[in-house]
Amino acid sequence: MMRExxxxxxxxxxxxxxxEAQAALHAYVDGEFxxxxxxxxxxxxxxxxxxxxxxxxxxxxxALQQRLACSCGCEAPAELRxxxxxxxxxxxxxxxxxxxxxxxxxEDF
Amino acid sequence: MIGxxxxxxxxxxxxxxxxxxxxxxxxLTGTGPTVDLDTETPAERLARFEREAVPLMSGLLxxxxxxxxxxxxxxxxxxxxxxxxxxxxxxxxxxxxxxxxWLHRIxxxxxxxxxxxxxxxxxxxxxxxxxADQESDAALALLGDxxxxxxxxxxxxxxxxxxxxxxxxxxxxxxxxxLADGQGYAYKEIAEMLDIPLGTVMSRLSRARxxxxxxxxxxxxxxxxxxxxxxxxxxx
Numbered sequence: 001m002m003r004e005x006x007x008x009x010x011x012x013x014x015x016x017x018x019x020e021a022q023a024a025l026h027a028y029v030d031g032e033f034x035x036x037x038x039x040x041x042x043x044x045x046x047x048x049x050x051x052x053x054x055x056x057x058x059x060x061x062x063a064l065q066q067r068l069a070c071s072c073g074c075e076a077p078a079e080l081r082x083x084x085x086x087x088x089x090x091x092x093x094x095x096x097x098x099x100x101x102x103x104x105x106x107e108d109f
Numbered sequence: 110m111i112g113x114x115x116x117x118x119x120x121x122x123x124x125x126x127x128x129x130x131x132x133x134x135x136x137l138t139g140t141g142p143t144v145d146l147d148t149e150t151p152a153e154r155l156a157r158f159e160r161e162a163v164p165l166m167s168g169l170l171x172x173x174x175x176x177x178x179x180x181x182x183x184x185x186x187x188x189x190x191x192x193x194x195x196x197x198x199x200x201x202x203x204x205x206x207x208x209x210x211w212l213h214r215i216x217x218x219x220x221x222x223x224x225x226x227x228x229x230x231x232x233x234x235x236x237x238x239x240x241a242d243q244e245s246d247a248a249l250a251l252l253g254d255x256x257x258x259x260x261x262x263x264x265x266x267x268x269x270x271x272x273x274x275x276x277x278x279x280x281x282x283x284x285x286x287x288l289a290d291g292q293g294y295a296y297k298e299i300a301e302m303l304d305i306p307l308g309t310v311m312s313r314l315s316r317a318r319x320x321x322x323x324x325x326x327x328x329x330x331x332x333x334x335x336x337x338x339x340x341x342x343x344x345x
Contacts, residue, residue, distance in 0.1 A: 026315045030289060031175040032296050035307070056257040063256070063263040064318060064325070066213050067271050068290035069168030076166040080185050085163065087189060088196045092155045 014043060021047045021054045029061050144204045158199050162192070165209050172213055174293030176220040184293075191216040207264050258339040259322075262329035270332075274324040282317035289314050 016024075016039055024039045025048070033041060048054045070076075144157065169188050177183035194215050195202075202211055256264070275283055284303060288294045289310075296314075300307045330340035 023315065026318065027296075027311065029175075030296065030314075031178060032311075035296065035311075056260065059256050059260040060263060060322060061318065062213075063210070063260045064322060065290050066168065066172070066209055067263060067266070068275075068286060068321075069171035069293070071268070071271055071275060071287075071291055074167060074171075074292055076170045076188070080170065080188060081163070081166060083185070084166065084189055084192045085159065088155070088158065088192060091193065091196055092151060 016043050016047050018047075018051065018054055021051065022057055025054070025058050025061055029058070029065055146200060146204075149200075154199060155196075158196055161208055162195055162199070162212060165212055166192075168209065169212055169216060171291060171293035172216055173220075175295075176216065179295050179298065187216055187219060190219050194219065210264060258335055259326060259329070262334040262339075263322075263325060265334060266325060266329055266332070270325060270328040274321050274328065277324055278317055278320060282313055282320065285310060285313040286317045286321070290318075 020039055021044060024033065024036055024044050027033050027036055028044065033044075048058060149157070166188065169191060170184060173184040173187040173191075174181070177187060191212060195212055202208065275286065278286065285299060288299045288302065289296070294302070296307055296310045299310045303310070305313075326335065326340050329335040330337070
């Protein structure tokens, strides 16, 4: 079901291996891709778009990260929480007409 | 179905694929009781939003910190913009699907849109390579729309399983994961906090995540979220 991974012998220059791609994907999901000197974003995306195991790996990494976010019990600051709730309550009071327009527009496509 | 955030992306003339709209297999991450969207009043929708979306804010903030590169004000703004968009489009969110993933996706799109609009300014387009990298970045951001069985299991497992898997890590590994994924600190900050080299942060983090994936795969198998074949998928 899974295709074999690229072996080193198949590597044209500029093509990266699964192991390199996956190491880079860890940095990519952290927004730290700029730290990697050995892999460019183009190399990474060319690899991942063509390699379903690495694409699946990226999805799993993102899902894992989402589950771990604040799993350690940290809370968003009250200041931010208040800001957001105030804003959406305002939108609820003032903005229903715009919300309605948005819905119409999206449904129409 | 057109994804909720498409209204935003279409404005920029870039068609993004629909947000994940497969119901999560065990309905643990999305809306519990079914909602009749046709008869729901705006006040009920606001209440549902506050009940379901607002409690996910801490996780979103951790995600926003990563996107904001340590700029706490930008991280706050990203979270607020995400909630504004999410609320505006909340009727488009399909109850029972993965709300957390939906919100994280909106945050990523919001960040990408800021990125794109910055790129239109002269200073940012002076280097061709940078352009290419940002295009690739956008391409990669679109992946993950067709979740693997393991991804769907990760999205659906109860929080207890996540905690158990974390507790099973050695302390060195757990600390790095908590700072990076739990709170969204940058590698450089973690290196300073723990007084270890940057390379060690990166290697501990990837090893810790691989261990977590392994134990969560086992947990998902035991709960029947994954069949034997999917549970045995090794590293590609």
